[in-house]
Amino acid sequence: MEIFALSLTLALIGLSLLLTVFVFKRRSDGGETNLPPGSFGWPIMGETIEFLFGKPENFVGDRMKKYSSDIFKTKILGEKTAVICGPNGHKFLFSNEQKLFTVFRPHPMQRLFRSYKTAAAAPPPAEAPPAVTDETKVIRQPGFLKPEALARFLGGMDAITQQQLKIHLEGKDQIKAFPLSKTITLTLSCRFFMGIDHPERIARLVNHFDDITVGMHSIITNIPGTIFYKATKAAAAIRKELLEVIKEKKAPMATGAPMQDILSHMIVATDPAGKFMPEAEVADKIMGLVVAGYSTVATTIAFLMKYVGEAPEIYNKIRKGNQNF
Numbered sequence: 001m002e003i004f005a006l007s008l009t010l011a012l013i014g015l016s017l018l019l020t021v022f023v024f025k026r027r028s029d030g031g032e033t034n035l036p037p038g039s040f041g042w043p044i045m046g047e048t049i050e051f052l053f054g055k056p057e058n059f060v061g062d063r064m065k066k067y068s069s070d071i072f073k074t075k076i077l078g079e080k081t082a083v084i085c086g087p088n089g090h091k092f093l094f095s096n097e098q099k100l101f102t103v104f105r106p107h108p109m110q111r112l113f114r115s116y117k118t119a120a121a122a123p124p125p126a127e128a129p130p131a132v133t134d135e136t137k138v139i140r141q142p143g144f145l146k147p148e149a150l151a152r153f154l155g156g157m158d159a160i161t162q163q164q165l166k167i168h169l170e171g172k173d174q175i176k177a178f179p180l181s182k183t184i185t186l187t188l189s190c191r192f193f194m195g196i197d198h199p200e201r202i203a204r205l206v207n208h209f210d211d212i213t214v215g216m217h218s219i220i221t222n223i224p225g226t227i228f229y230k231a232t233k234a235a236a237a238i239r240k241e242l243l244e245v246i247k248e249k250k251a252p253m254a255t256g257a258p259m260q261d262i263l264s265h266m267i268v269a270t271d272p273a274g275k276f277m278p279e280a281e282v283a284d285k286i287m288g289l290v291v292a293g294y295s296t297v298a299t300t301i302a303f304l305m306k307y308v309g310e311a312p313e314i315y316n317k318i319r320k321g322n323q324n325f
Contacts, residue, residue: 036082038063038073046075048219060085077219079106108228109216112235113288153192160188177305181298182206189290194245195261205241208234212287213295235287242283262289 041047051059051074063072064085071089073082084093093101105113164184169175186206190196215231222229249264259265266282277285308315 036071036073037067038082040073040075040080044078046078046080048076048078051076052217077106077108077217106216108218108220108231109288111220111228112212112215112231113284113291156192157188160184160191178298178302181301181305182210182294185294185298185301186290189293193261193290193293194242194263194286195249196245201241205238208238209291209294210234212238212291216291238287239280239283242286243279246279246282262286 039047041050047059060083063074063083066072069085071082071084073080075081084090161184164180164187168180168183183203183206186209187199187202190202190205196202211230211234215228215234218227218231220228222232245263246267249267253259253264253267259268263282263286266277266285268276270276308318
């Protein structure tokens with residue numbers, strides 16, 4: 001139980017500090033000049049097969065050696081992509097956000113998390129200059145994600161974690177770390193993002209979020225039996241559940257109930273014209289937010305448990321609060 005709590009804390013801290021490779025799509029300016037070294041691979045498929053069915057670290061490492069240790073081009077899942085590598089590249093990227101770089105979501109993610117957009121309101125084609133928008137503004141406004149705000153949640157997060165560990169570990173000699181990590185991560189996300197405290201409701205969502213996580217990185221083939229089709233069905237199921245949660249929240253909010261989660265603030269957020277965000281859009285944005293903090297964190301926790309468990313001397317130093325590794 002102690003090792004899981006330690007793993008959860010370290011994973012949440014480490015995830016915010018460690019980046020390996022950041023991928024962005026370069027919007028076409030009508031030419032192929034000044035592109036980084038690399039290859040777009042086969043027509044249509046590009047280098048998707050090598051990326052999906054090989055080890056990602058080998059895919060990146062081999063191309064860093066062959067082309068450049070800083071940046072290379074490729075084509076994955078139908079997207080012409082530049083991969084920026086190393087800490088200097090990451091610093092350059094994030095220090096130029098909304099200057100030289102704008103946010104881009106691959107088409108599978110757009111299909112899964114933008115159901116509220118109609119064809120008439122669809123983004124302009126790649127050839128047109130994209131309008132600069134900030135879809136995270138409404139999330140940042142309440143200040144939930146600021147360090148000082150997150151510090152207020154630590155007590156509640158610790159209590160929920162301890163409660164979940166007691167439920168799933170008590171009386172057992174062995175547990176499966178990854179499923180437990182996913183359950184606890186999703187429980188925390190649902191509690192602090194949406195104010196959901198119902199275990200049975202959260203349990204229904206776990207498999208759906210697993211399907212979406214895999215589908216985000218798949219080829220768009222919406223045919224029964226395909227990964228993307230399964231992800232689409234999972235997104236629809238989650239969206240339906242979230243719309244119910246939104247309706248449930250609106251009633252007490254109308255009577256003056258305090259807004260203590262991001263979902264509540266998104267429900268009452270308005271645009272410059274004073275219009276509220278449609279419920280379908282709120283549901284999609286919350287779903288994307290939960291997915292972003294689900295699989296990656298759970299995977300990090302599971303691997304951290306594994307490696308710390310295999311190194312008793314490190315585990316003992318963590319327990320003693322020794323930072324001199």
